Amino acid sequence: MFKALLLEKNDTGFHxxxxxxxxxxxxxxxxxxxPTWSTLNYKDALALTNRAPVVRTWPMVPGIDGAGTVLESSHPDWQPGDRFVHNGWGVGETHWGCLAEKARLKGDWLVKLPAAFTPRQAMAIGTAGYTAMLCVMALERHGLxxxxGDVLVTGATGGVGSVAITLLSTLGHRVVAASGRPHEADYLQGLGAAEVIDRATLAAAGKPLQKERWAGVVDAVGSHTLANALAQTRYGGVVAACGLAQGMDLPASVAPFILRNVTLAGVDSVMAPRALRQAAWDRLARDLVPAALERIAEEIPLGQAIARAADLMAGKVRGRLVVRIV
Structure with missing residues (x-):
């Protein structure tokens, strides 16, 4: 027997x-x-609060992220005692996840946990931080x-934004953080943001082309925010898009692409190939200072995950929620 969060949906409703x-x-x-540690991502919060049809198979153990130790394996790449990290692959949606003391997964889904990180630190990074690293790598592939010049990070107090700011500033970029929480300016500057702007300046409909400002952008928001970021990106700049906190729509025009040679790079972390995942985690081990994770992460026990998922959906969480399984 093992402890787990269990989501059920039947004639009596959701539990x-x-x-x-x-x-x-x-x-x-x-x-x-x-899994000795897991975390709460936005998708986990949607599942735990039943706010969106994230779960496709019932009942479901949520938790798209996990880090810990292999117990048994018939996969050639994994042996008992190996340390692993897991992100995505539909776990917590169609396959039981890692907000539990045990999980049975596919070996092809797992990545070797870099020696630089403990399992707790890996979950302070989680899918959000791994996605941030994929975004940084996308910017670099396109020449940034x-x-x-300035690099804009939207959704700055969230998990992706927090890690992206830390990574970009460590790599030598001047980072501008867009946030709707002015009281979090000290937090964002502590992560490495050189400037904090009000997200409202990006959140409404804007002109197809605006004053050039950004050499690069990491966007986890979508909708008008992404459209305005594109309209403000400098000639030859690149925008990495990985989220839809404001919406799935993109009310933009082709003007930034055909008049300013702007690149929009889509970033997916859920189904990314294993080699790219390992490369991202190896880069995190090299470029992310572990001490910075203490500023980003808040630790909670497994029993508090449901209540804190509601806080996450209500916008009351900054950075990362790390879940202690045992």
């Missing part, structure tokens, strides 16, 4: 609770793992270098 499950109920997979 989320902490319970004990029999290991025999775990789904198929070639690796049995013991330190000294090219």
């Amino acid at each position: 989320a609770g902490l319970t004990e499950l029999d290991e025999a109920r775990l789904p198929a997979g070639d690796v049995l793992v013991a 270098q330190p000294g090219d």
